[in-house]
Amino acid sequence: MRNLIDSANEAPVTHLLALGYVTMAFLSGAVDPEAQRLHELGALRGLDVAGGEPWRLLTYSVLHSGLVHLVFNTMMLVWLGPMLERAYGWWRFLAIYVAGALGGSVLFCLLGDPRSLCVGGSGALFGMMGAALVRNMRAGRHLFSFLDHDGPRQLIGLIVTNLVLGMLIPGVSNTAHVGGLLGGFVVTFFLLDRGRDAVPRALALATAALCLSATWYAVRPVARWDWLLRQAERSPNPAAEADWLEAAAMSLTGRAVPANGDPTDAIERALDRGRDGEAPQRDR
Amino acid sequence: MTVLLLWALALWPAALELLLLDSPVTAVAWDLRLREAARWTAVALAVAVAAAALLYPPFLPGLRLQGQRLRLSMSGDRTRLRNLQFELRQLETAARQLEAGRLALGMGDARTALPHLLRAVELDPEHLPARWQLGLALKQLGQLQLAAAELGAVVARDPVHAFGQARLAYGTVLHAMGRDAEAAAELRAREAAHGPSPEASFVLGRALLATGDREGARSAFSAAVACGAGAKLDAQQAWYRARARAALRRVGR
Numbered sequence: 001m002r003n004l005i006d007s008a009n010e011a012p013v014t015h016l017l018a019l020g021y022v023t024m025a026f027l028s029g030a031v032d033p034e035a036q037r038l039h040e041l042g043a044l045r046g047l048d049v050a051g052g053e054p055w056r057l058l059t060y061s062v063l064h065s066g067l068v069h070l071v072f073n074t075m076m077l078v079w080l081g082p083m084l085e086r087a088y089g090w091w092r093f094l095a096i097y098v099a100g101a102l103g104g105s106v107l108f109c110l111l112g113d114p115r116s117l118c119v120g121g122s123g124a125l126f127g128m129m130g131a132a133l134v135r136n137m138r139a140g141r142h143l144f145s146f147l148d149h150d151g152p153r154q155l156i157g158l159i160v161t162n163l164v165l166g167m168l169i170p171g172v173s174n175t176a177h178v179g180g181l182l183g184g185f186v187v188t189f190f191l192l193d194r195g196r197d198a199v200p201r202a203l204a205l206a207t208a209a210l211c212l213s214a215t216w217y218a219v220r221p222v223a224r225w226d227w228l229l230r231q232a233e234r235s236p237n238p239a240a241e242a243d244w245l246e247a248a249a250m251s252l253t254g255r256a257v258p259a260n261g262d263p264t265d266a267i268e269r270a271l272d273r274g275r276d277g278e279a280p281q282r283d284r
Numbered sequence: 285m286t287v288l289l290l291w292a293l294a295l296w297p298a299a300l301e302l303l304l305l306d307s308p309v310t311a312v313a314w315d316l317r318l319r320e321a322a323r324w325t326a327v328a329l330a331v332a333v334a335a336a337a338l339l340y341p342p343f344l345p346g347l348r349l350q351g352q353r354l355r356l357s358m359s360g361d362r363t364r365l366r367n368l369q370f371e372l373r374q375l376e377t378a379a380r381q382l383e384a385g386r387l388a389l390g391m392g393d394a395r396t397a398l399p400h401l402l403r404a405v406e407l408d409p410e411h412l413p414a415r416w417q418l419g420l421a422l423k424q425l426g427q428l429q430l431a432a433a434e435l436g437a438v439v440a441r442d443p444v445h446a447f448g449q450a451r452l453a454y455g456t457v458l459h460a461m462g463r464d465a466e467a468a469a470e471l472r473a474r475e476a477a478h479g480p481s482p483e484a485s486f487v488l489g490r491a492l493l494a495t496g497d498r499e500g501a502r503s504a505f506s507a508a509v510a511c512g513a514g515a516k517l518d519a520q521q522a523w524y525r526a527r528a529r530a531a532l533r534r535v536g537r
Contacts, residue, residue: 141363144355207292217297222304223315231308247308254316 007082013090014081017097018074020062021121025070028063038063038119044105046114046218050227054219057109061101063119073121080128087135092192096184100127102215103183104176109218111175115227122162127184129159134188139193186211225267226253259267304520334468342526352519360391378408385417394424401471405434412438417451423457432457439470448478456487464494480507482517482525489531498535511535 008015028037039045042059049056064070085093104123112118132155136146146152159181166174190204221227224250232244242263249263250256252270257263296318303311336343368384385400398421404414419434435454438445445451451474458467471488478484489504508528511517517525 141361142359144359152416200287203290206287206294209294210290213294214299220297220301222297222300222308223312228308228312244308247312248315250309250312256313 001098006192011082011085011090011093012075013094013097014085017041017062017081017121018077021070021074024062025064025067027050030070031067033063033065034118037119038065044108044118045116046109046112046221046224047226049105049109049219050114050221050224051230053062057105057215057218058098058101060105060119060123061097061124065119069120073125075120079126080125080132084128084131084135088131095192096127097124099187100124100130100180100184101129102159103186103211104180106214106218107179107182108173108176109221112173114221114224118173118176120176123180123183126159126177126180127187129155129162130181130183130185131283133159133190134185134193137189138193183211192226215265223247223251225249229267236246286500295503333404340530342523342530345523349519349523356390357392359483360387360393362391365391365396376403376407378404378411378414381407382411384413385414385421389417389421389424392424393420397421398425400537410481412442412445416445416453419450419457420453428457428461432461443473444477448474448484451477452484452487455484459487459494462494464491467491468497468500480511481526482491482508482511482521484508485511486524486528486531489528493531493535502532502535505529505535 024041025033028041035043039048041063042056044056044060064073081093084096088096101121101124104126105118108118108123133152136149136152136155137143140146140148163174163177166172166177186207190199190207194204227283228244228248228251232241232248235241235244245263245267246257248264249270253266257266300311300315303314333343365384365387368380368387372380374385381400381404385397385404388394388397388400397417401414401418401421404411405418408414415434416438419431419438422428422431422434432454435450435457438450440453443451451470455467455470455474458464458470468488468491471484471491474484475488485504485508489501490509492498492504493501505528508525511525511533512521
């Protein structure tokens with residue numbers, strides 16, 4: 001018990017996150033939670049994020065789709081978290097976690113099917129691995145000297161193994177993994193751990209602008225069919241509604257609607273063809 | 285270039301918002317156009333690389349050389365350089381200035397190296413290694429007149445300095461300045477003392493070609509191609525050997 005208290009004192013955010021994972025697992029039905037319940041609790045879905053629920057970009061990262069998923073991610077968090085939290089301090093560690101979770105969700109929203117659900121903390125965990133990579137890069141005499149040591153090489157092996165596993169196991173969203181890795185790496189490298197050889201300001205600024213703009217586009221995807229359909233539903237006059245519908249059909253099919261064609265038909269046909277995104281995807 | 289690309293991507297959602305003010309169809313049409321353009325750019329880039337590799341065989345060794353330069357610039361020991369720069373504020377000697385300049389130059393950072401090397405030469409004008417490194421830094425920065433003066437002074441005092449590398453650099457600078465007859469003389473003298481190397485023989489061939497000695501150029505290019513035949517050369521020598529091969533094809537075997 002004393003060990004646990006000491007450890008919680010050293011890495012409070014890690015322990016709070018682990019507690020959050022377990023609590024949310026109980027609330028969602030730990031062994032085999034239903035997609036509906038996960039959705040109610042804040043699972044990620046591009047449709048909802050674009051529909052005015054941006055908090056899902058973060059809340060998905062404390063939800064899990066089953067016991068194995070929960071145990072695996074909690075183990076990774078408890079293994080990697082305290083190391084990073086001790087190295088960077090609690091608020092930087094929290095920033096890394098948030099950056100990883102946001103990176104994963106933003107890339108999932110940008111590249112994934114907006115109808116599919118995604119839950120899990122592994123986007124954020126990949127972000128932590130990206131941050132650990134930066135820590136190793138900054139600790140050496142030059143950016144790549146860490147490759148001379150076994151420990152950091154194993155970290156790269158771990159990242160690659162997890163990405164390969166993500167490709168092999170069905171229902172795992174590797175997009176969120178890659179997004180999380182990029183999010184954690186970029187935020188740590190450019191902002192939190194800039195090192196003595198300062199990163200060029202212009203490059204840091206452009207990267208920050210790109211991250212913000214990608215997050216903005218995930219919340220307001222003005223050229224994506226689901227957002228355009230929503231605008232059509234809200235549109236007050238029929239002419240404007242037709243415009244929105246035509247744009248949605250174009251976005252969905254990738255080509256202009258023929259002059260005498262009906263955009264609603266084109267949308268329905270395209271949606272029927274691609275109706276396979278209903279099962280929740282695991283972010284690990 | 286990277287920064288511009290990042291800004292262009294970052295501003296794209298804002299541009300879409302502006303297009304949306306006109307009509308949603310315009311915004312989506314532009315979005316689709318961008319995606320199509322990105323796809324075609326990737327295809328065009330792959331085709332361009334393949335075509336360049338086929339039409340200009342030194343292209344791939346050139347890529348390897350650029351990769352090596354990038355790796356060296358990113359993996360140089362900056363901590364050692366920083367420590368030296370700090371120490372130089374407390375105690376300055378020509379040898380330490382030279383060490384700092386050499387470290388920076390090794391990372392391909394001639395701009396950082398130059399003030400250290402200038403100061404090293406200022407502190408000890410007789411220090412040949414400092415003048416040789418200064419000549420190299422000036423050559424990298426394109427200051428050919430000054431580089432020729434430094435390298436010429438080094439070669440005049442020690443013709444075999446740095447195992448003939450000083451003479452090779454001097455010959456290369458003279459050729460770049462259009463003083464091809466002098467360049468050829470220096471490079472021939474270097475070859476007599478140290479034997480051919482892909483780089484030296486290629487530059488000699490170019491200098492001879494510029495003076496109108498086609499036969500001499502051909503034999504120099506042949507020597508460059510024959511150097512280390514069958515052996516794996518480092519990126520720089522492989523680049524010169526590939527260029528010599530292409531030049532030999534142009535002048536006729």
